[in-house]
Amino acid sequence: MHVAIAILTILASFKWGNWRTWRDYHASMLFIATGGLLYEYIVKDFTLWKFKPDLLYGHDMTVIVYALITMPVSIFLYLSHFPERWFHRLIYIFLWSGIYITVEWILFVFGRIFYQNGWQFSYSFLFDLVMFSVIALHHYYPFRAYLISLFIIFFLISYFQVPFTVSK
Secondary structure: OHHHHHHHHHHHHHHHOOHHHHHHHHHHHHHHHHHHHHHHHHOOOOOOEEEOOOOOOOHHHHHHHHHHHHHHHHHHHHHHOOOOOHHHHHHHHHHHHHHHHHHHHHHHHOOOEEEOOOOOHHHHHHHHHHHHHHHHHHHHOHHHHHHHHHHHHHHHHHHOOOOOOOOO
16 A cells, blocks of 8 residues: 555656656755654654555565655645645645545555554644645745754654663
8 A cells, every 4th residue: 555655646746746847846855755764763663653564565665665755756746836825825735734644544544554652643634734834834944944843853752752762
């Protein structure tokens, strides 16, 4: 199922993405990829959500596919049609959050994602709203998005009491 999502995202990008301007979104695509990989590194022993892998590969490879393919390509699609007017931007952020939560719900129903350590499905929609807002901000004001992301990371680590262990 994870492979199907990646393939459908790529196909959607060829159909609806504005490939002539993909370089305009490249930094934000790297931002989301880095965020996904950083999440996995920080919470490697205390994940809030975990993918049940497809038959073709394990959890780590599933994360890599999402972080390096699915997320950046979907962010390319998201930003390549980002509206100019503020009201339309808000609707657009809700639309994309709705798309993401629908896909996550499908993964949940089919047992391809599960939650642990205090995370709940209902948190995902709020997370998506914040994520798409920060990505839009990153596209226009990267430094501000980095600062806000740090606060969000510290909040989530604190709220979910993510433990840090020192490796020897």
